[in-house]
Amino acid sequence: xxxxxxxxxxxxxxxxxxxxxxxxxxxxxxxxxxxxxxxxxxxxxxxxxxxxxxxxxxxxxxxxxxxxxxxxxxxxxxxxxxxxxxxxxxxxxxxxxxxxxxxxxxxxxxxxxxxxxxxxxxxxxxxxxxxxxxxxxxxxxxxxxxxxxxxxxxxxxxxxxxxxxxxxxxxxxxxxxxxxxxxxxxxxxxxxxxxxxxxxxxxxxxxxxxxxxxxxxxxxxxxxxxxxxxxx
Numbered sequence: 388x389x390x391x392x393x394x395x396x397x398x399x400x401x402x403x404x405x406x407x408x409x410x411x412x413x414x415x416x417x418x419x420x421x422x423x424x425x426x427x428x429x430x431x432x433x434x435x436x437x438x439x440x441x442x443x444x445x446x447x448x449x450x451x452x453x454x455x456x457x458x459x460x461x462x463x464x465x466x467x468x469x470x471x472x473x474x475x476x477x478x479x480x481x482x483x484x485x486x487x488x489x490x491x492x493x494x495x496x497x498x499x500x501x502x503x504x505x506x507x508x509x510x511x512x513x514x515x516x517x518x519x520x521x522x523x524x525x526x527x528x529x530x531x532x533x534x535x536x537x538x539x540x541x542x543x544x545x546x547x548x549x550x551x552x553x554x555x556x557x558x559x560x561x562x563x564x565x566x567x568x569x570x571x572x573x574x575x576x577x578x579x580x581x582x583x584x585x586x587x588x589x590x591x592x593x594x595x596x597x598x599x600x601x602x603x604x605x606x607x608x609x610x611x612x613x614x615x616x617x618x619x
Contacts, residue, residue: 407458
């Protein structure tokens, strides 16, 4: 009677184990595909956002853990039965190995997903830092361009002031040059007039000498006449 009950329990436990194994196997296949497929051809799997997948992944992980726990309990119940042959013992060992493989596969998928999530978070932080750097660099460049523009404006104003001073100096020099030319012209005119004045003075002197000579001759002649008249 006990042997019959063990046989019934054994068959029932085997059915439960197979059912759980099939369900776990299907869950693991779907579990391994989470976060791998992407709808974008230009984005690599490492760059796919995990915000929506993470919630689904955690829920499926809980479901698989529950199924693994149930399969473990079934295997424990199977181990409590007295094996009636090598085939039954081999089957028990096989179910334990399958459970072990499922646990290893489950942990591997979960660890890979965690590593991938960490990598995605790291890439997100790097992108954020790059964007912040670009924004900061853009602001710094804008400030640099504004300062450079202000510097150029100040330089233009300084150059314009220097040009204005140079133009005023040029006008002043031109005015002085014209004044010097007028003075030089006057000097030339005076120099040109000096020979005429000298000639006029010479003529006046010659006329004075001639007049003096004529006057002397007349006075001498008159004196001669007076003396001649006096002695007669």
